[in-house]
Amino acid sequence: MSPSLHLFLLCHLSLFTSVTPGKVCGRPPLPDTIDQTGIQRVYEPGAEVFLACKRGYVPSAGSRKIICTSNGKWTNPTLKCEPKQCDVPGPLMNGKIHFTDISFQSVINFTCNEGYVLRGVNNSECLQNGTWSNALPFCEVVTCGLPEIPKYGKIIHHKKSKDNTTAFGDSVTYECLPPQALFGNEIGFCTANGNWTKAPECRFVTCPVPPGIENGFISFAVKREHSYKEKVKYGCKVDYILDGPVEIECQKTGQWSTMPVCRAPCRVDIERGRIFYNGQKIWIENLKPNKILHSEVVAVYCKNKEKACGYPVTSQCINGILRIPQCYEEPSGVQYNLNSKSLPSEIKMC
Numbered sequence: 001m002s003p004s005l006h007l008f009l010l011c012h013l014s015l016f017t018s019v020t021p022g023k024v025c026g027r028p029p030l031p032d033t034i035d036q037t038g039i040q041r042v043y044e045p046g047a048e049v050f051l052a053c054k055r056g057y058v059p060s061a062g063s064r065k066i067i068c069t070s071n072g073k074w075t076n077p078t079l080k081c082e083p084k085q086c087d088v089p090g091p092l093m094n095g096k097i098h099f100t101d102i103s104f105q106s107v108i109n110f111t112c113n114e115g116y117v118l119r120g121v122n123n124s125e126c127l128q129n130g131t132w133s134n135a136l137p138f139c140e141v142v143t144c145g146l147p148e149i150p151k152y153g154k155i156i157h158h159k160k161s162k163d164n165t166t167a168f169g170d171s172v173t174y175e176c177l178p179p180q181a182l183f184g185n186e187i188g189f190c191t192a193n194g195n196w197t198k199a200p201e202c203r204f205v206t207c208p209v210p211p212g213i214e215n216g217f218i219s220f221a222v223k224r225e226h227s228y229k230e231k232v233k234y235g236c237k238v239d240y241i242l243d244g245p246v247e248i249e250c251q252k253t254g255q256w257s258t259m260p261v262c263r264a265p266c267r268v269d270i271e272r273g274r275i276f277y278n279g280q281k282i283w284i285e286n287l288k289p290n291k292i293l294h295s296e297v298v299a300v301y302c303k304n305k306e307k308a309c310g311y312p313v314t315s316q317c318i319n320g321i322l323r324i325p326q327c328y329e330e331p332s333g334v335q336y337n338l339n340s341k342s343l344p345s346e347i348k349m350c
């Protein structure tokens with residue numbers, strides 16, 4: 001301690017003891033936001049003190065002046081100090097600024113969206129002069145390099161790539177060179193960790209010698225193994241109907257797609273009677289040959305005995321089977337030959 005300061009302190013002490021108590025003012029009670037530097041411990045009545053806001057705060061209301069009154073009390077300090085405000089930060093492209101307050105001493109944080117990396121400092125503080133401690137950072141997109149080209153495959157870029165780099169979110173389509181088949185994802189993406197999604201594999205696939213089909217044949221094909229996507233056509237024997245696809249294809253799995261089947265024709269199993277077939281009423285002996293094709297429909301005639309009228313009942317040929325409706329009654333040879341006018345097909349219709 002310097003001698004002069006000693007003297008100064010002693011001086012004060014003597015003042016304290018010699019002057020009548022209650023006539024001087026002590027340190028004024030001041031809020032935190034007011035600058036306390038240079039405030040003395042003791043003031044004479046009538047002394048005026050001009051208050052100032054602390055650094056980082058600005059006066060917002062009230063008077064700067066307080067006076068030490070004759071009874072040793074300070075007039076009420078009315079000065080109000082508010083923290084300095086910094087500018088609203090941002091915007092931060094491809095990122096977010098986290099803040100609740102932008103006044104002196106507030107800290108704001110910066111984060112980048114998925115697929116972006118923060119370049120710069122991830123926070124900033126509002127300083128006493130109303131500026132931010134750190135410059136706004138920026139969010140740089142993650143880059144991925146070029147995706148791996150699968151063996152026997154190729155890549156179709158959805159966007160042109162400059163300098164052999166790609167960026168987060170870029171995508172490509174993979175294709176395999178025929179006859180290879182693609183296993184995995186057809187579409188690839190540059191991910192947020194800077195890697196491409198896993199490339200698919202292109203593999204050679206063969207299907208066995210195409211199988212024969214019952215009552216049918218393979219048309220336009222050599223009996224050999226086939227590779228992926230190759231096709232084989234089928235046909236059916238005369239009067240057989242092809243049910244299913246005409247063509248089968250060698251699939252990725254090494255299996256053929258669903259095979260067709262050949263459906264058999266039917267015999268209309270009545271001896272004597274008239275049927276309705278192909279829009280015509282014909283006697284069974286005139287159906288030559290006695291054969292209808294798979295899925296075709298015929299009608300035979302039954303009799304309603306109470307009303308004494310006839311009515312047609314239909315039946316469909318399903319792969320060689322045609323059920324004759326139960327109501328159908330086969331007439332005797334005599335009735336058929338001599339009294340055909342009385343048959344259910346010839347009397348009035350119900």
Ligand SMILES: *[C@@H]1O[C@H](CO)[C@@H](O)[C@H](O)[C@H]1NC(C)=O
Nearest residue numbers: 098099100101107108109123
């Ligand atoms: C900023 O980050 C710090 C530390 O990670 C955290 O304590 C604070 O709450 C964050 N502030 C805001 C406004 O998100």
Ligand SMILES: *[C@@H]1O[C@H](CO)[C@@H](O)[C@H](O)[C@H]1NC(C)=O
Nearest residue numbers: 098108109110111121122123
């Ligand atoms: C800011 O970066 C520091 C290290 O640089 C890290 O510890 C902290 O978690 C980061 N804060 C936020 C909010 O990201």
Ligand SMILES: *[C@@H]1O[C@H](CO)[C@@H](O)[C@H](O)[C@H]1NC(C)=O
Nearest residue numbers: 126127128129130131132133
């Ligand atoms: C604000 O204060 C900071 C640190 O005290 C200083 O670096 C900066 O230059 C100041 N800005 C202005 C505009 O006064």
Ligand SMILES: *[C@@H]1O[C@H](CO)[C@@H](O)[C@H](O)[C@H]1NC(C)=O
Nearest residue numbers: 145146147161162163164165
């Ligand atoms: C991109 O990569 C290919 C092969 O890896 C190379 O031949 C070409 O020079 C590269 N281009 C640039 C612009 O780097």
Ligand SMILES: *[C@@H]1O[C@H](CO)[C@@H](O)[C@H](O)[C@H]1NC(C)=O
Nearest residue numbers: 191192193194195196197198
């Ligand atoms: C990216 O791929 C490389 C090579 O396959 C691997 O070593 C690395 O761990 C991957 N990075 C991430 C973040 O998955």
